[in-house]
Amino acid sequence: MTAQTLHVPSACGDCPIRHRAVCAHCDHDELLELEEIKYYRTFEAGQTIIWSGDMMSFVGSVVSGIATLTQTMEDGRTQMVGLLLPSDFVGRPGRDGAAYNVVATTDVVMCCFRKKPFEELMARTPHIAHRLLQMTLDELDAAREWMLVLGRKTAREKIASLLSIIARRDASVAAKGNAGPTTFDLPLTREAMADYLGLTLETVSRQISALKKDGVIQLEGKRHVTIPDMRRLMDEAGDDSDGGYLI
Amino acid sequence: MTAQTLHVPSACGDCPIRHRAVCAHCDHDELLELEEIKYYRTFEAGQTIIWSGDMMSFVGSVVSGIATLTQTMEDGRTQMVGLLLPSDFVGRPGRDGAAYNVVATTDVVMCCFRKKPFEELMARTPHIAHRLLQMTLDELDAAREWMLVLGRKTAREKIASLLSIIARRDASVAAKGNAGPTTFDLPLTREAMADYLGLTLETVSRQISALKKDGVIQLEGKRHVTIPDMRRLMDEAGDDSDGGYLI
DNA sequence: TGCCCCAATTGATCTGGGTCAAGGTTATTC
DNA sequence: GAATAACCTTGACCCAGATCAATTGGGGCA
Numbered sequence: 001m002t003a004q005t006l007h008v009p010s011a012c013g014d015c016p017i018r019h020r021a022v023c024a025h026c027d028h029d030e031l032l033e034l035e036e037i038k039y040y041r042t043f044e045a046g047q048t049i050i051w052s053g054d055m056m057s058f059v060g061s062v063v064s065g066i067a068t069l070t071q072t073m074e075d076g077r078t079q080m081v082g083l084l085l086p087s088d089f090v091g092r093p094g095r096d097g098a099a100y101n102v103v104a105t106t107d108v109v110m111c112c113f114r115k116k117p118f119e120e121l122m123a124r125t126p127h128i129a130h131r132l133l134q135m136t137l138d139e140l141d142a143a144r145e146w147m148l149v150l151g152r153k154t155a156r157e158k159i160a161s162l163l164s165i166i167a168r169r170d171a172s173v174a175a176k177g178n179a180g181p182t183t184f185d186l187p188l189t190r191e192a193m194a195d196y197l198g199l200t201l202e203t204v205s206r207q208i209s210a211l212k213k214d215g216v217i218q219l220e221g222k223r224h225v226t227i228p229d230m231r232r233l234m235d236e237a238g239d240d241s242d243g244g245y246l247i
Numbered sequence: 248m249t250a251q252t253l254h255v256p257s258a259c260g261d262c263p264i265r266h267r268a269v270c271a272h273c274d275h276d277e278l279l280e281l282e283e284i285k286y287y288r289t290f291e292a293g294q295t296i297i298w299s300g301d302m303m304s305f306v307g308s309v310v311s312g313i314a315t316l317t318q319t320m321e322d323g324r325t326q327m328v329g330l331l332l333p334s335d336f337v338g339r340p341g342r343d344g345a346a347y348n349v350v351a352t353t354d355v356v357m358c359c360f361r362k363k364p365f366e367e368l369m370a371r372t373p374h375i376a377h378r379l380l381q382m383t384l385d386e387l388d389a390a391r392e393w394m395l396v397l398g399r400k401t402a403r404e405k406i407a408s409l410l411s412i413i414a415r416r417d418a419s420v421a422a423k424g425n426a427g428p429t430t431f432d433l434p435l436t437r438e439a440m441a442d443y444l445g446l447t448l449e450t451v452s453r454q455i456s457a458l459k460k461d462g463v464i465q466l467e468g469k470r471h472v473t474i475p476d477m478r479r480l481m482d483e484a485g486d487d488s489d490g491g492y493l494i
Numbered sequence: 495t496g497c498c499c500c501a502a503t504t505g506a507t508c509t510g511g512g513t514c515a516a517g518g519t520t521a522t523t524c
Numbered sequence: 525g526a527a528t529a530a531c532c533t534t535g536a537c538c539c540a541g542a543t544c545a546a547t548t549g550g551g552g553c554a
Contacts, residue, residue, distance in 0.1 A: 073395070079398040095384065126376060129380060130376055145318070190501075202503085202542075203541055436532090
């Protein structure tokens, strides 16, 4: 958990927090002010970034790498409740305690802002508060969408749902709803997928094999996935039409 | 879906939206302005208040009765993603489409504000935006807590979790963490509970019978529950200690 | 090049909760 | 106060996914 400062290009857009939480109607003074309270931290794969219940001294967002939000019961059962990809926001302005563990799945670089000054800036700057409200509403929608997955979908549908979320998010540059194969690397182990889906890793493995056998997906190695027909995958996921939610 | 105006006492605190979204640092002018765009609507038990995908013309909160947020798949599988008790807020400021169905479980009275003017007021009034952000963060925590329930808990633990949430919320006036029996009426049918928990109604019925046989709960009729020992129930729910989350 | 380690696959078996089916209990209506 | 209709309970059986147990495979390192 050592803090360290990295050199990162400072043009608007390089730092995701600027882009997502501020830049919609950005203002030079705000950016300068953010610059002053900003710092970067790196975390190694497997490291816990924040422990549930800890006081949080910063808010920020993921610059690179993948992190997960997890909840754990005393007996070790764990449920992933969120997936943090680059540009995702971390933190609960106005709250002190963390509500879940944040764990680095790969090496992670975070762009952090000291919490107190960020909150003060937010109180003075309505459009930042408004932006954060919109982002929080998005996360709430995603969480509730995921409740349907956890509560009512079969194992096969769960896997297809996860793959289509990752595909839409990770391979977003490629095909946009139209045909043509989509390609991406799975950022999660089978066990992490299981924790996301409320399954065991064996079931995850079996269902991936089944989807592969049925031609819904193709695998190269264990992690590289190509989806020949996105619509087919979404049918398997049981999603009505092409909703655009995201976690 | 007929709108009608009711006589409701106007002292601060009678309207939950005032209490929860505004009154933290309330201001007479804001209250007057809210008064102008406020109206009441009633819905009968079973009626759908909002359809997923519909344009929403209002935000507001529940004055009396119980409503639920549900998501449905084409084949009819449904998952409840939220429970609205009196004082809970409904609506997504800044968004037009509803993301889920809102269904009245009992007769419901809602206190509504026309959406546009409410949003304008919000834009002008930082503490309202701040308040809504806090409420949304609470809902997000609750949704994620519920993901653990759906993904990793057994049927018995799920029932115990639901009962302890309702008990803490509904019977909150009574014992506050200390000993002594807690009493409340179940606001949901077995089927609604099943939809909340990702179970079937038969399993809900069986597990309630089992908890009764084991003395964890007592039943009078089908709906009136008393919990002799709250700590025991929370152990059954698998909750570590006494977290205070709520849906 | 071969060894080690960790992720992943695959098989065999078990079981919690789903499914199907038959009553039982209230509450509501005429 | 009998008829009807929701809602709930209980039983018997079944199956999707969990559990337990080997293997397999691939990347890093000496």
